Amino acid sequence: MGPGKHALLGPSSAARWLNCTPSARLEEAVPNEGTKYTREGTLAHALGELKLRNYFTVMNKRTFNAQMKKLKADELYSSEMDGHTERYFDFARELALAFPSQPVLEIEDSLDLSRWVPEGFGTADLVLLSSETLHVVDFKYGQGHAVSAERNPQLMLYALGAYEKYRMFYQPETIRMSVFQPRIREEAGTWEITRTELLQWAEEVVKPAAALAFAGEGEPVPGDHCLFCRVKGQCRACSAPYASAAEDFAKLDGPKAPALLSDREIGKALALAEPLAAWLASVKDYALGAVLEGREIPGWKAVEGRSVRRFTDQDAAFDALKAHGVAEEILYERVPLTLAQAEKAVGKADFQLFAGAFIEKPRGKPALVPEGDPRPAFSPAAADFQPLA
Ligand code: SF4
The missing domain is CATH 1.20.58 (Methane Monooxygenase Hydroxylase; Chain G, domain 1)
Structure with missing residues (x-):
């Protein structure tokens, strides 16, 4: 889900309040300040949502173009973001097409969790539903931390909320959950459980932990879930x-x-x-x-960090240099478009047809991560000898 209005016990912080029940009330006192990364995530979600709505719902071209223009005017918009949201859109479309018959499809679906979580609610990025299967999708734009779909409480809560919302009409037996995190992995991570297992988890794990968390009770329990804790x-x-x-x-x-x-x-x-x-x-x-803020931390002080010179008005500076005889060629260089920019400018199909033979996807630089990281282990032998798919 993209950043926005949050419940005290929301799905996005569920890993914390389920494992460390006092955390939600402790965090309450610390403002949830947005960062460049959260704003970037919000923009990417809005872009992805617009692409899905344009395809799956009735939206006139003018409205779509106006909204797209507004999003593209944001300073955090980039062609890379456009490419990643395009892949999210492709993934969602393929999921919908894989259902044996047309599923119910909800984009940015508001879900009520109060049957298990006091004042709990959340918004799932995408919900697909048939009489056999409920599939919830979470689009993650972050690239610092790989998120697994397996036993992911955020996704499980979205699934619970979606089940609760539509249970009068559908009683799906299979509950499937996907994390689509294109800046870390090509493929979405998907995990599934039965409806019975999900409801059992809700009653036996969520309900008692949520009651403690809402009251701010229980002992603090540190663990991996501390990563984004504000305290x-x-x-x-x-x-x-x-x-x-x-x-x-x-x-x-x-x-x-x-x-x-x-x-x-x-x-x-x-x-x-x-x-x-x-x-x-x-x-x-x-x-x-x-x-x-003016408080004293004994033994420590704040100093001014390193800063880099910058133009206050680059055009005026260059005009002044040119007026004094500096040639334009010295001041400017011709820079080729990136692959993503060129593909966008030319169009996907033509780009592939004309330039596809000159494109490769090299293997990523190896990085050391803990064993539990969901990505497959890097194989040096495979990197040396296997041809790229
Ligand atoms: S840092 Fe970890 S242990 Fe401490 S309150 Fe937050 S989630 Fe709990």
């Missing part, structure tokens, strides 16, 4: 494991360990240190905010 920079429970991380590392192979770390120890060191770096960054964020 993680101050959270005592979250800081406790890091205080002992150095000691844990010293104990890794006992006092008579050899001078160099073994690969096994390197694995353990990364597992200990990686969350520490993320935690330290959030503590620093919090402390900088506090100092800028």
